[in-house]
Amino acid sequence: MSQPVTRPPARYDDLSAVFLNCTLTRSPGLSHTQTLMNLSVELMRSVGVAVTNVRAVDHDIAPGVQPDMTEHGFDRDDWPAIQRQVMDADILVIGTPIWLGEKSSVATRVVERLYSFSGELTPDGQYAYYGRVGGVLVTGNEDGVKHCAMNLLYSLQHLGFVIPPQADAGWIGEVGPGASYGDPSEDGGPPIGFDNDFTNRNTTFMTWNLLHLARILKDAGGIPAYGNQRPQWFEGERFGFANPEYR
Template sequence: MKFKLNDIQNRWNKSNPFDFSDLKALLINCTLKKSPEQSHTEGLMSMAETIMQANGVKTELIRAVDLDIAPGVYPDMREHGWEKDEWPEIQKKVMDANILVIGTPIWLGEKSSIATKVIERLYGYSGKLNAHGQYAYYGKAGGCLITGNEDGIKHCAMNLLYSLQHLGYSIPPQADAGWIGEAGPGPSYLDEGSGGIENDFTTRNTTFMTWNLMHLAFILKNGFPAHGNIRKEWDESDHEHPNPEYR
C-alpha cells in the first residue's frame, strides 16, 4: 500500500541532495495474519517504504507468514529433514538489499513467533563470509518497526536490533519506531479513530528511522571497512594464546 505522506515528509523528499537510486531495501512483515487480511504492522511499514521509494530506493515488502519457511538455524532446512523451505529465496533478497527492516506486532509483550523465526533463519547465514572475508551482513543497515495494543515497543526493538547487530548489520541512530494503543483490546494502528496514523511521535520516529537507514546504507554502499574484522586472517594467524595475554 502507498502511504500518504505529510507536508514535511514530502518537503524533505523533494529537497534531498543525496542519490539513493542504487540502494535496495527489503522489508519483512512478521504479522501473524496471512494475506489478504489487513496488517496494521504493514500499514506502519508502508510509511517507511513510501519515503524510500520517493527517494529512489528500490523496495520490496514481503509478508513472511505467507511463505513456507521452515524453522531452524541453517541456510536451507531441506538439507535437514524439511520437505519444503522457501527461506533460501528470501535469503537471496536479504543479501541483495542494502537495508533490512523487520516489522512485528507485539504479543504477550514479545515480538511475534514469525519474527523469531525470521531472526533464526537470518542467523543461519551469519557464519558466511563476504568477498572481503568479513561476515556476510557487514555493510548492510538494519532497523525495525513495532505495532500493538500493549506495552513492549522498546523491549521488542532492543531484541531485534541487538540480534541484527550481532549478526553483522550496522544500526543507525533512531533505528526503531512503533505505535501502540491503550492496554487491552482496542483499535489498532490503521483502525478509524485509533489515532495511529495521526500520531506525531510515531510518524516522526518512523521518518527519522527511514532517513537514517538510507543515510547509513549510502555511507556503507562500498562496504564496511575491511581491517581488524577478517575471519580468515584470524583463523590462519599464529597466535599463541586463545585470548589476549594479560600483562
C-alpha cells in the same frame, strides 16, 4: 539555532531495501504492522529506493538455523529465496506486532533463519551481513515497543548489520484490547494512529537515518576489512591484539 536542511544531501535511487513483515496474518488479511511499515516504504520509494515487501507468514519457512532446511529433513523451505532478497538489499527493516510483550513468533523464526546465514563470509573474509543497515518497526495495543525493538536491533547488529541512530519506531494504543494501528476512527477522524506525531516523527527519522547510513556504506565500499576477517584470525593474524597473559 541550527539552519534547516531543505533537501536530501545525496541520491538514493541506487539503493534497495527489504521489509520483512512478521505479522501473524496471512495475505490478503489486513496487517496493522504493514500499515505502519508502509509509511517508511513510501518514503523510501519517493527517493527512488527499490523496495521489496515480504510477509513472512505467507511463506513456508521451516524452523532451524541452517541456510536450507530441506537438507535437514524438511520437505519444503521458502527461506533460501527470501535470504537471497535480503543479501541483494542494502537495507533490512523488520516489522512485528507485539504479543505478550514480545515480538511475534514469526519474527523469532525470521531471526533464527537470518542467523543461519551468519557464518557465511564475503570474499574479503568478513561476515556476510557486513555493509548492510537494519531497522525495526513495531505495532500493538499493549506495552512492549522498546522491548521488541531492543531485542531485534541487538540481533541484527550481532549478525553484522549496522544500526544507525533512531533505528526503530512504533505505535501502541491504549493498553488492553482495543483498536489497532490504522483501524477506522469512531469519530470519523483519521484512522487510528495516523495523527500520532511521535510515531510519524520516529518513523521518518528512522527511514532517513537508514538511507543516510546505507549511502555512506555503499560509497565507502562497506566496512573496512582490516581487523574483522575471520580466516586471517584463524591463520594467526591478530590485527594488533595482544593477550595480556602472554605479553
